[in-house]
Every structure is written in structure tokens, then in C-alpha cells.
Amino acid sequence: MPKVSHAHAETEPADAAPLLDVAHLHHSYSRRGGAGYDVLKDVSFQIFPGQSVGVVGESGCGKSTLARAILRLISPHAGSIRLGETDLVRLSGRALRHERRRLQMVFQDPFGSLDPRMTVQQLVEQPLHVHHIGEKKDRRSRAANMLADLGLGETFLDRLPKQLSGGQRQRVAIARALVLDPELTVLDEPISALDVSVQAQVLTLLREEQRKLGTTYLFIAHDLAAAEYFCDTILVLYLGQIVESGPATQVFTDPQHPYSASLISAAPDPRPAGKRRERIVLRGEPQAQRPERGCPFAPRCPVGFEREKCRSEVPDLTPTDDGRRVACHYPGELSI
Amino acid sequence: MNAEQLALDIQHLKISYGPVEVIRGVDIQVQPGEKIGIVGESGSGKSTVALGVMGLLAEGGRITDGSISIAGKPVNYEDEKRLNAMRGKDVSLVFQDPLSSLDPVKSIGNQIAEAIRWHNPRMSRREIRDRAIQLLTAVGVPDPAGKLSQYPHEYSGGMRQRVLIAIAIANDPAVLIADEPTTALDVTTQAQVMELLDSLVERLGIAVVLVTHDIGVVAEFCDRVLVMYSGRVVEQVRVEDIFDRAAHPYTAALLDSLPSRAAEAHGELKWIPGSPPPMTDVPPGCAFAPRCHWAVEECSVQPAARVIDAQKLHTAECHRAEEVQAASRQAGGEKEAAHA
Amino acid sequence: MLRSMMERLGSVIITLLLASIVSFVILRAVPGDPARTVVGPLASDDAVAAVRQQLGLDDPLPVQYWNYITQFLSGDWGYSYSNGADVATVIAARMPATLELAFFAFLIAVIAALVIATVASYRRGVFGIVSKLLAIIGLGTPPFWLGLMLIIVFSLGLGLLPGPSGRLAGFLEPPPQITGFYTIDALFAGDFTAFSDALARLILPACALAVVPGAFLVRLLVANQSEVMQAPFVTVVRAKGVSRWITHLRHVVHNALLPTIGSAGVILATLITGSVMVETIYDWPGIGSTLVNGIQRQDFAVVQAFILLSAFLYVLANLAADLLLELVDPRLRVRAGGVRA
Secondary structure (H helix, E strand, O other): OOOOOOOOOOOOOOOOOOOOOEEEEEEEEEEOOOOOEEEEEEEEEEEEOOEEEEEEOOOOEEEEHHHHHHHHOOOOOOEEEOOOOHHHHHHHHHHHHHHHOOEEEEEEOOOOOOOOOOOHHHHOOOHHHHHOOHHHHHHHHHHHHHHHHHHHHHHHHHOOOOHHOOHHHHHHHHHHHHOOOOOOOEEOOOOOOOHHHHHHHHHHHHHHHHHHOEEEEEEEOOOOHHHHHOOOOOOOOEEEEEEEEEEOOOOOOOOOHHHHHHHHHHHOOOHHHHHOOOOOOOOOOOOOOOOOOOOOOOHHHHOEEEEEEEEHOOOEEEOOOOOEEEEOOOOOOOOO | OOOHHOEEEEEEEEEEEEOOOEEEEEEEEEOOOOEEEOOOOOOHHHHHHHHHHHOOOOEEEEEEEEEEEEOOOOOOOHHHHHHHEHHHOOEEEEOOOOOOOOOOOOOHHHHHHHHHHOOOOOOHHHHHHHHHHHHHHHHHOOOOHOHHHHHHHHOOOOHHHHHHHHHOOOOOEEEEEOOOOOOOOOOHHHHHHHHHHHHHHOOOOOOHEEEEEOHHHHHHHHOOEEEOOOOOEEEEEEEHHHHHHHHHHOHHHHHOOOOOHHHHOOOOOOOOOOOOOHHHHOOOOOOOOOHHHOOOOOHHOOOOOOOOOOOOOOOOOOOOOOHHHHHHHHHHHHHHHHHH | HHHHHHHHHHHHHHHHHHHHHHHHHHHOOOOOOOOHHHOOOOHHHHHHHHHHHHHHHOHHHHHHHHHHHHHHHOOOOOOOOOOOOOOOHHHHHHHHHHHHHHHHHOOOOOOHHHHHHHHHHHOHHHHHHHOOOOHHHHHHHHHHHHHHHHHHHHHHHOOOOOOOOOOOOOOOOOOOOOOOOHHHHHHHHHHHHHHHHHHHHHHHHHHHHHHHHHHHHHHHHHHHHHHHHHHHHHHHHHOOOOOHHHHHHHHHHHHHHHHHOHHHHHHHHHHHHHHHOOOOOHHOOOOOHHHHHHHHOOOOOHHHHHHHHHHHHHHHHHHHHHHHHHHHHOOOOOOHHHHHH
């Protein structure tokens, strides 16, 4: 099988094979009587086993579409998504259903994703049942163990979703995903609907389970602070394209792309006034149209707004010396 | 502090839904032009206080005790006519979700005009239109005259929230209550909206009560923070003191659960074990005591009211406030060391 | 815009085609022989067979259907097996009476439902419960029973309104036909005696007919209004200082009305089925009572025409509702110059 070769400087161990290899992924929504709208444009990245990769960006940047494409809830129009040796884009029907076991998802709203008539025990057993894993007794104990790991002991097994708090429900949703021992778990804003103190608990439990099970996370994040805390690698998406990617500590402390810098600086900073980041306020709106030519971010960019090069040439996503990829003609010019 | 001068004065407020008391004696004083933040988790009662001040509690809710004065005038919540005259004029409201906060079938111009006309019945159509355009300009909506005839679905989320702010400042209120105004927005839009709100209230001298779960927003926007837990304000503190002088264990625990602070200190996140008590069954004494590792015997008997500083700007309901505060200082220092 | 119009037209044609096929097959499946009706009970079996052949009743069903539908489309709706009258002529003559009755019933239903539902959801409490109860009872009340009750109380008992004897008193001349509605035509002609008599005779059957669609609308409107009342924008409007009643009228009712338009087809269906019974009770010379006669006499052509006409009106009502919604709901309105600025 030919390997897709592109620069991946954020590679963890140089010799390890990636668990997920997304290459030149493209997806567009057609608009009635108009041209198609690209939600994902030439997105390429790799995830290595045991990593946590965070995807950040404003609403409409394509992060949810990316998650749904990887889970094959939608069929991307071009590109490949390789999970190990299998290209998920080419799969369909039974073969796809079989592979789904290796991929799990935790949604933002735990209430909507749990059948209100099933008990906690049944909810966590169900995915095992669906994928014909183990005997009935075996399934029971696996489910109970998983729940216990997530701090939901025996007293919770017979409860219904409505008898649980938001954080407990989300833990049930996580148990449902992790009980299948997936290779990749997509976490789509898993803590956005939870209270602050509960968010901390859910993040910590997710991390503990990762250490224990060795699962890999793709974390679609609304909360930048949570992404910074939780992830090893960050992908910054703008209008369906990766504008910057690299190790989380580097991206967050010293972003190279002006969009990453603005995004990070805009996040509310719960620190005393003296230590706070200076806020960069962007012009325009997140759902802004992609310009016909030039850098997609140029119309809102504090750096390239008036620069001819930015207005006329699309910057490539190029590797930097410190092992990142940045799509900017003037990287690092805007710092936080 | 002179009571006449306060923009908002809430004394010993109690609110019940049916038989359940959800606000259990809350005191809040806001100076004119001051920006205070009320933080707390869902169920702490922070939104109920906001709606209670507006006199817009959901069905079954009523104020059972205490008093509220707005711009020095005591409010009679039984007098619906006076309330209508007060709402939108002396005190106004900005809500969380900008899409569902606007009537989808009325034009933006119509909805802004409604706020103006109601309190200025003698204004002509022309004057109202001019004022609406002026308001949209003030909140930074481009091409305001053309945008008046558009409908909410034609606006983006950030623009809708600007419209709501325009409606809220239409009659120069003394107090603006903002209930999670930016929660539904992207961080970049949130930054734009908060910046706008900040400059507007500064210019117009409006006092703001910002209700939010986001301590980061409070830290950047507010002068003072009130932390609510189970229907009571457990600590109020100036914003510059919250990070290393938190005197209530709940405040300290909330701060410890923030990922941004943990990431900075390369530490682990801490969370608060258990969950808040149901409002039907709040324990006697301090409601936080069952979850508090500082708790001593007397905590479950009665809460303590402690004044921390000389100006009475820092108060905490904790028997061990001084010790907690000392620990916060130490932790703050450690974080500083870890960061450096 | 053009594409969505074409799509709709396509679905209209398919709906009508299916309705015609289903009704055609079901009518032929019921026991009984229309040829016997034509020749009468005393005729010989040979005569019956001859008529069967002449009517084409021996042809295979698809052939019969094809013949019928092509003739129907060319305006030949067949003739009544029982009295030989041309079906198209009969329906054309009786249509205005039904339309007038249905129109007034519709008017009563909409106005009453709006008032009841609005007050009920505004006041809630006891009034809300009572109105909901009334709606449930109303939905379950058979129009013919109610029609009888109204006659007994208001006509026989109190003597306030005329009894069930058609659209106009026997001694009055119908006004010259302009719209086909006696009330309106009488006003055009300046004949106030005819107008008041026609109106008086309309009231009871229109009320009887209005109850089911009215109850349906009350339930729908109450449900919609209580949903809208939960919306945050209602609180925002109240926070502007607008009183509860004005907020309710201006915002809640407006928002609750829009989804109601979509149920125009259902309302029409209740009016059609109701009119069949109400017209019979009130001796109303409309197509509803014609249908009852047609069914009793196994008049295929009459029944078939009625069904097709009803189906046509039904899809027409739905189409009109769609267009109206696009007109009055800003979210569905297509703006010149793009979707979003």
C-alpha cells in the first residue's frame, strides 16, 4: 500500500506508524442554486497511538464536519482517512459497520445521546451487545467495571438517565464509548454543557482512562483552556483549512499564525490583570466568506489585511524549524 | 455607603418556587457604573436573582422576603403597572442565546422600536427610527439604516447579541443585567461583544450585573465578583483579589478546577467531590460543608459571616475564612513560582 | 424558486393520481351491481348484462380506469346511474351552496378558536383547563348529532332561528347569481330580506360544521402558544417593559399562528367530511347531500367525482398554505440579493 507522504513534523516517535492518517480531505456542502461551499479543504494530519489531538477554531470552521467525516457519519468528497491499513473513505455497508467498533464518539449533549428508558447498566452493555462482544455475563461485568472506573459504582447501575446529573450522564456516555476499547475516540465538545467543577472531573477521568487503555483522542474543543490542558497536539482550523498545527504547549504559548494568536488571546483569561494576555480583537465575523483569492484569513487578519502578498497568494501549510506547520506568509509576526 | 446612591440595592432577598426556597437571603449592592459579576454553577440561583430583579420569575416563583431598590427607588413587585414602567427604563436585560432572544417573525427595527416607543409614547415614527439607527450604530452594526428591515435569522450570532445590547441600552438604564451574554458565542465574537459592552457602559455610566459561569469573563470585565452557592452569596471579593485571596473554600475549589490555571502550573485539575444539595433539602449551617475539606463541626450548625477587609468589600461566609485565605495566598505564590 | 414550484406540482399530480386509483378500485370492490340500478329490479338478467357491457363494466379494471380518467380530464364526468343527470352539471349547480356553508363554518371556527385559545393560554388556570376540555369534547362530537341538537334548542325550542329547510325560505327568490353565495349575492342585489333570511339559515349548520375544525384549531393554537411562551424572546420583550397582554398579542399569538397555517389541509378535510352529514340534516342543497344519495344508489360517477374533487381541494389547500407561509414567515421568504448579507 503506498504511503501518502507529506510533512508531519509534529510526529511523535519518528518510527511509529500513525493510527489515523488523514490526507487531502475535502468536503463541501452544495448550496441551492449556488456554488458549493467548502467546509473542509485539503485537510491532512496524522494521529499517533496514545495521543490526544485537539481541534480548535470558531463555529463554522469545519471542526464538527471533520469529526463526522472521520467517523464516516458523512462521506467526504475527496481524500483519504486511513485507520491503520484501512481507508475509511472507501468503506461502506457491513465493512464500515465492522470498522466502526474501532472508532467511538462522545457528544456534547449527554442527554440527547442516551435512551431515556434504558438503565445505566443497559446503556453501557448495549454497544457490546450490538458488536457481539462476549457472553452476557461477561458483558455485564465489563460494563460494571467500566462504570466503576469512571466513578459510577453499583448504586448507579439501575438508574435512568433522568436520575443523573449532567456530569454523571456524560460519564455514562464516555463509558459507552470506551467499553468497546476503541482505538480512536472522538470527543466532540464533551465538557461544553457541564459546570466548571464537573468539567475538571470529566477531563481528569478521560485522561486516566487513556493511560489505562491506551486509547487515542481527537478532541473537538470549544474551550481553548481545556484543549491546552488536555491535548498533546493542536490543529487550528480556519474556514475548513488547517492554518497551524503543532505541539499544544508551543501553539498556546507562542502561536505562529495570526489567527491562532487572535483566537488564543480572545479566550477569557482567569488570571490577575497583570498576567493576562493582551487581547487581539479581530474584525469581522467567524462565518465570513472565503475570499476569491489570497489567504482565507487576510480580510480579518491584523497582519495581512493590507498586504498585497496576503491578498493575492494563498499560503501553503509549511513545516517550521521547531516542528510545526503554519500556513502564513508572515508567521510569528503577531505574538501574544 | 449611602443607599440613595446605589444603582442596585438588594437586601436579604428570598425567592421561592412553590414551597422550595431557591434564594436564601442574598444581599447585593452595586454602585452606579460599577460592574459586578455573579458566578456559580447551574442551580446556584444566579439567574434567579437576575430574573427576580427584573420581576420576571418563571411561573410559580415569587419574592418571599427582602427588598430591592433600583436607582434609589424601592421596587414594588406587586404593582405590575409600575414594574412595566421600570423594566427597560431603569433596569434592562441581555440574555444568553442571541437567536432565541429575538422574535423570529418581527424585523430588527420593529423590535428595537418597541423598546423605545414603550417608554416614549410621544415620540414620532421618524424620531424612533432615528434613535434605532443611532443605537445600532452605537453597537457597531454596519449599515444600520439598511439593517432595520432585516429579520433575526439574517443576522449572525455576534450581530444579534449587539442588537440585544442596543435594546438594553435604549433608555439609558441605571442597571443592565447580562445573563450569560456570551456563552453561546465563539471566543473571538465573545471578545468583540464584551469589549463593546465594556465601552458602552463606561460611556453611559450604566451599572452592570454580569451573571456567568465563566470566571475568565468576570476576571476581564468586572470590578467585583460575587460567588453563589445553593442560593446564597458565599463570597464577595474585588476581582484583583479573587485569585490569590479567595477566602471561601468553594471559591478556591472553583479556581482549582480551571484548566487554564492547571495548564499554567502544569498541575493536575482538582474537582469538587459530590454535587450541590437539592434545594428541597439544603443542610443547616453552611450548604457547602458536606463537600468541604475545611469543614469543622460548627459549619453544619450555622454559616459564619466574615468581613475580610476594612472597606467591607471582601466578605466570606466561612468559619475558617482567614485560614482559607492564607492557603490561597500560598497556592497563588506556588503557581507564580511554577510559572516563572 | 422555479424548481421548488415544479417539485410541488409534481407531488400534486402524483397525489391526485393515487387518490383517483385508490378510490376507483375501492368503489369497484364493494358488493352490488350498478347495472342493476340502471335497469331497475324488474329487468331481466339479459338486460342487465347488456347494460353492463354498454357501460364497460365488463372491461378489465385498468381499461375502465383509463377510460374514466381520460373522460374525466376532458370534462366528461359521466352521468348518474340512478337519474341520468350529468354529474358535472349537478356538481357545478350544487357547489356554491357547499362553498358558502364551508366558508362561513371556516370563518366561525378560526375566529372562535383564536379568541378561545388566546384567552386560554393567557389566563391559564381554570379557564385554560376548561377550554382544553371543551376542545377535546368538540373534537369527538359528531357534527350530525350537534346539528340535531342545535335545531332542537335554537329552532324548535327557542324559535330564534329557522328550521332545517335549505338555504332560503320557499317564498323568497334566490338573488341573481354573482358569487353563488346567497348572502353576498343578496347584498349585491340590495335584497336585505333575502340576505337576513339566508344568513339566519346559515348560522346553525355553519356552527355545527365549525365545531370539529374549531376544536382542532383550539388545541393546536393552545399548544403552539404555550410553546412560544417558553421562548426566551418573550422574556426579552417583557424586559423592555411591554405588558404581558400586549406581549402575548403581539409576539406569542403571531408566532403561534404561523405553524397553524400548515394544517389548512386537515381543516379542509374536517369541513368536507362534516359537510356531508350537516347538509343531510339541514336539507342543504350542496354536494355533501348529493354524495349521500350517490352512495345509497351506488352511483359510481357521483361518488368518484366527489372523491376526486375533495382530493383536488385538499392538495390545493396544502399548496395555498405553503405559499401563504412563504409570504408571511420572514424565515421562509426568499430575498432578492442572497440569503444572508
